[in-house]
Amino acid sequence: MKAYSVQEVDAFLRSLQSDYDVRVPVIRLDGTRNLGAPDDGPLALAGGVILNKVTSVFFPHIEVVLTQNGRQFTEAPPPPKPLLVVGLTAQDADCLEFIDKFFASDYPDSVYLRRRASSVAVCVSGRCGADGAFLPIAGGKCDLELICDGESYLLAAYSDAGKALLNKAEGGKDVPDACIAELQMESDALPTDELEMIQEASELLQQDKVPDEFWQSVSDRCIACTSCNLTCPSCTCFDMFDRQAADGEFERWRLWDSCQLDGFMREASGHNPMGHEKIRTRRRIHHRLAADVLKWGHITCYLCGRCDEVCPAGIGMKAVCREMVEQYGSK
């Protein structure tokens, strides 16, 4: 196994640009870390969760899905190059796996699936989290993984696409295989208290043990900014609308939507079965922790923590679940 310096990883990723639309974590003008092209700013592999919706690479904030000109309808063209996305955490890989499943089920979403089809997902893990935290190792959930040993990055390939890319990496120094085993042990030993907490919250919801007044107290604080939904990597809801484009064409767009908005489920009459903020707030949590358990067999919040980071009111998923467990849990 080989370990690569940040400079070698940077060079490796840049070398892939001829074949891929490469997106990596970069530091922007004011220090914000988000995804961009390698030339958009210094590479910032370390730092933990990229706080924006990382799956926006495949499911963007807004996009044209269809163009109409006269009687002709044209689906949005596929991306000119396949996407290669670097910087996902293990939780992000779980989110991606879930939304792959979501977009492929029932009514397969051709726009998403086409963009995702030949893409490569690269996770970053190990000793490179925010404030020195250890990021769990993703393993086979991604195509390729950069596992930080504190100084350099071990490259682990899992899929055929990942293995093919790994062969292109130049430089690096040999490290004993025990290194990865040691890092894996460190990953396996990470605390599971948040997972246990959210599972307990899930059980409370499934057993209907959380009363209305709890949701009222949470929704009192919610200002419907929609940040929780718009940064969540496993939120998939979108709205559709048409706009006139140049030369008499019409474009059909889709745009991220939020279940925290009244218009999200309002009927044409104006009546809304989710017309109260209390119900909407409950839905945001209940959907992930109870309804999805019935539909998919598992919770669909992967504890990435983005909604907790960006919520101006302090009522992200973890914060709400923590309150819920403290107030209604058995412990």
Next chain:
Amino acid sequence: MKKVLTTCPYCGTGCCFYLVVGDDGRLVGVEPSHEHPVAKGRMCVKGWNAFHFVNHPDRLTEPWIRKNGKLQPASWDEALDVVATRLAEIQAKHGNDAAAFFSSAKMTNEENYVMMKLARAVFKTNNVDHCARLCHSSTVVGLAGAFGSGAMTNSISCVEEADCILVTGSNTTEQHPLIGTRIIRNVKDRGAKLIVADNRKIRLARFADLHIRWKNGTDVAFLNGIMNVIISEGLEDKEFVATRTENFEGLKKTVAEYTPEKAASICGITPQEIIDVARMFAKAKKAMIIYSMGITQHTHGVENVRSCANLVLLTGNLGRPGTGVNPLRGQNNVQGACDMGALANVFTGYQSVTDAAAREKFEKAWGVENLPGNVGLTITTAINAAADGELKALYVAGENPMMSDPDQNHVRKALENLEFLVVQDIFPTPTSEFADVVLPAASYAEKDGTFTSTERRVQRVRKAIEPVGQSRGDWEIFCEVAKRAGYSGMSYSNASEIMDEIASVTPIYGGISFDRIDKVGLQWPCPAKDHPGTPVLHVGKFTRGLGLFSPAEYKPSVELPDEEYPFVLSTGRCYFHFHTGTMTRRSRTLSREERFPYIEISPADAKALGIRDRQQVSVATRRGELECMARVTDVAMDGVLFMPFHFEEAPANLLTINALDPVAKIPEYKVCAARIRRSL
């Protein structure tokens, strides 16, 4: 795809974010700035949608000139020639003050400066103003008189440190969401005391220790009552009053009349409520007032502001973190437009046009002679002058008086009376329908410049995409008009050069330049290149020396309910829309969220009138009548209606009264008499 750091174009909080530009040159999203000192990676719903109106197909993309009664496409050269020629002709015939210029709180500082310079240096009139006249002109007058500076005394971060916050006339979670949530978190996490004085049951009221539902327009009586209790119980900060203020005896004498019983009877509340507020506010180590339009938009707006200033002076809550009088500015650059002198009485940095030395300074800087020394017409008095036939020409940039000014029929008459109207905007508006020339302007996403936020933070605005169609940056248009009017002193190659000129003539901006605010903005006063900016004003000493107590007497609002019009009508904004709706109603999510004009009415009033939720109602005042949807909600107090002014199809300002504060000339948007009934 690229991402460009810029400043939000909506409220005055001043959040920065990244605009996401697609490969086809259109905006395709927004991403938060995680390092910005105010936003900290957070955004409100308008921020998340601040990209979506920019590429809307309704954008003005070419100049129009009215020919044979119809607005028709024209070249830029033709349109600019008409503007310069007609303005000059009208001034030659009727005098320089026959023309007026409306600048805009949506434009950058550089653009406001250039428009102010265009009016004063080129067209030699002080008839230049902008919509601060309609929102915080009473703040500028009231706080400048009391402290020597008419801006928010403290920083947004101070909200997190206060031990007691009095929020009055500000629906903070809806209009300044990232300030509103700071209040909630301070209350929940630190146990800060919260007093909400507002008869609407706004979200903050759910967290309030005291929610005072007073009668609209009784602010002075309420605040005087509080100060009466503080003085009679000896709760004032005696040392602060003795060492840092003047005219305490004057205040004491005035408020002595406002016993809790008297004040309470005026306000429609109990004496105990006034006593409780007084004790809670005065006993806090760090107390602050946050206010907005509920204080300012009255015929006694200046006196309301002075009373707020009196209360913090009395309790020594100035010049320290976590304290202060904090007027929240409602627009992205309303603070900056004021700072830039887009006001009828001052040059940049509040240097008075009546001061001969200031005029001489600007004459020298601009290479002109005979700058006018009379105070010009304000937005509100200019509309009155147009209606009276005295004002002949009006150049409106980024404003929409048909929707934003009081008494729409009066505004219509004024605009119809004009001999020449220029409207420069990004979208067609009800105002542009009256224009003789329409000039397409670039949006905030298409130009460089700066905005100044409510906490006096001067921040960068960056060009993310090319101007849509043939539109141009506002400052470029003004410079072209100046050139055609024969003035050669307005030739800039970029916005940074304009800021350098602003800094050279404006002491409070003296140390500000684009290179210094590349990553993080600076808070004025910033008088020198090595000055770090000023987060808290009046530390140790007020700008004017001593803080001045300016006692005020309660005066009733101009038009109170009667038998014929039994309700109080108050107007304002809702969460999902912004001002005259030109941008938010063209943003899919925001527009979907609030589709229809509505009026809030209390459940008891609705029941008495047989009005159901979402039913069409007819609302009338002595100015006009309109139809909209009833929103039956306990947010509204019995006897008081509230209507947002975003909707062209039911413009709330058809109903409002054109009654002005005698000093600040701000309209009384918050109180007029109305009636409501089910639509037939």
